[in-house]
Amino acid sequence: LPSPIPCSLTQPVTPELLVSPSSQDLGSECPEDRGNWTGRLDFLLSCIGYCVGLGNVWRFPYRAYTNGGGAFLVPYFIMLAICGIPIFFMELSLGQFSSLGPLAVWKISPLFKGVGMGTILIVSLVAIYYNMIIAYVLFYLFASLTSDLPWQHCGNWWNTDLCLDHHVIKAGNATFPINITNTVSPSEEYWSRYVLHIQGSSGIGDPGRIRWNLCLCLLLSWTIVYLCILKGVKSSGKVVYFTATFPYLILVMLLIRGVTLEGAWKGIQFYLTPQFDHLLSSKVWIEAALQIFYSLGVGFGGLLTFASYNTFHQNIYRDTFIVTLGNAITSILAGFAIFSVLGYMSQELGVPVNQVAKAGPGLAFVVYPQAMTMLPLSPFWSFLFFFMLLTLGLDSQFAFMETIVTAVTDEFPYYLRPKKASFSAVICIALFLMGLILTTEGGMYWLVLLDDYSAGFGLMVVVITTCLVVTRVYGMKRFCRDVHMMLGFKPGPYFRACWMVLSPATMMALLVYNIIKYQPSEYGSYRFPTWAEVLGILMGVLSCLMIPVGMVVAMLQEEGTLWERVQQASRPTMDWGPSLEENRTGMYVASLAGSQSPKPLMVHMRKYGGITSYENTAIEVDREMEEEEEEEESMM
Secondary structure: OOOOHHHHHHOOOOOOOOOOOOOOOOOOOHHOOOOOOOOOOHHHHHHHHHHOHHHHOOOOHHHHHHHHHHHHHHHHHHHHHHHHHHEEEEHHHHHHHHHOOOHHHHHHHHHHHHHHHHHHHHHHHHHHHHHHHHHHHHHHHHHHHOOOOOOOOOOOOOOOOOOHHHHHHHHHHHOOOOOOOOOOOHHHHHHHHHHHOHOOOEEEEEEOOOOOHHHHHHHHHHHHHHHHHHHOOOHHHHHHHHHHOHHHHHHHHHHHHHHHHOHHHHHHHHOOOOOOOHHHHHHHHHHHHHHHHHOEEEEEEEEHHHHHOOOOOOOOOHHHHHHHHHHHHHHHHHHHHHHHHHHHHHHHHHOOOHHHHHHHHHHHHHHHHHHHOOOHHHHHHHHHHHHHHHHHHHHHHHHHOOOOOOOHHHHHHHHHHHHHHHHHHHHHHHHHHHHHHHEEOHHHHHHHHHHHHHHHHHHHHHHHHHHHHHHHHHHHHHHHHHHHHHHHOOOHHHOOOOOOOOHHHHHHHEEEEEEOOOOOOOEEEEEEHHHHHHHHHHHHHHHHHHHHHHHHHHHHHHOOOOOHHHHHHHOOOOOOOOOOOHHHHHHHHHHOOOOOOOOOOHHHHHHEEEEEEHHHHHHHHHHHHHHHHHHHHHHH
């Protein structure tokens, strides 16, 4: 099983021919094994569960309809090919090749270890507010366990005079028209005045009291997450068999129910009618790239972490296409399920679809629950919808937590790996306590601030830097050689072109666009004060600042002039490479015990017996390197 540092590196190197069998038993000095996925589908389902999250349901359909309907799919799939698939494959390759988490993987170039630190900071901030969204979902899930949904009618203590029941509207439309411009739906008042109790807070600087029912839901969601990641990938790898597949079953049920409703075609038409003139606008292409970027979860370290628990020769090339295309198809399907119901709702209310369509929490906690009240068996459909959101959210949260825990335990394997369950508990408790402010009456303002800034430009800087370090500092040839050694074939010209030019250039354009088009945060009509904006910007900048801080630390550990220190710190460490001795063929044998014998590859083959197809690859790689060295010498 993989361990991040071959045990032999903790001992003085002894030529293989002098090592006696008894002196090779160094097990007591080795850190505990990291573990692996235990089933064949664990990794694939974990990746699907991680990528397919709440954004597929509440962001994609809205983005599609506001950016040209069906025409949006053109830039969406082009950006998937340029930005999504190549970066996804790069992250999986780095994780699987090294069997290391997002911090320790920077043995590839210790100068840039700050990128890993930035990733952990971003993921921690996202994990705090993402679990609060899961807590809201749990709240609604419990509220659906009733014969009459609490947001169905006006007349409750939290309703105001502006509340207008849709049943009244429907009856009114038949006899006399009702002006609904200055009215509020019962579901909207239930969300803002009962669930959030936002009227108890005057703004972000006045959080008000803790809402204990929300606090208990947050505690429950952290407890569920902890129990599922208790044994690392061994436990979460089994839970995803349910959480990654069950949402599809519910999505299909909601889709069938949706398209059989009266007026559903009106919503679907609204969602898919292509407006090709939108493709001339740069905004549409940027929106498509942003959707791909956040939906696939690149840069958060989750993909790298999951791949690090794979066996060395797992076919991640195939898995990349299954997950990325599956994610895109899920988003499109979710659009049908959402907009068919919105079409029905607009017909019921007698208003255009664009007046009922919303994105984000507004769709999940206001519009869709309101639509549920119009259906027969409304509590059943409401329960199903929120159960789907729960399973969608949980497996993304597992990934965030696994990333943080794996990153830190890989840094301190001797101390933390045997205590991984206790360490996971400490992290969950710490993040729960930090998230308590989100359970206050003004908690929604803090959630919006975290959502807008925690994973904004900081995440893009992290991904651009990773891409440039792997291709320019580590070297494209060397990275392709590593992939060749692992999978048995080299990445083709498409991947190389994307890694070298297209992906970094597209993400640079995204970053510049985000900075130029910067808009202060707002929630409804509430504008955030300047100090809150500054706090948000600092959150984003802090993750970027980790990179220069990491550089300074790495250079202080080297010797020589400044330039010599930079050169030494940017080279891979001696123990960089596959974590298992039998996978360290070719150039990587040189950093293992036995490397002083004249033909390391032959010793390796004698020790592990025979030549496999992968060792054939290693021989090819060695031959290529010798030819390159000869070419360089002849040029000199």
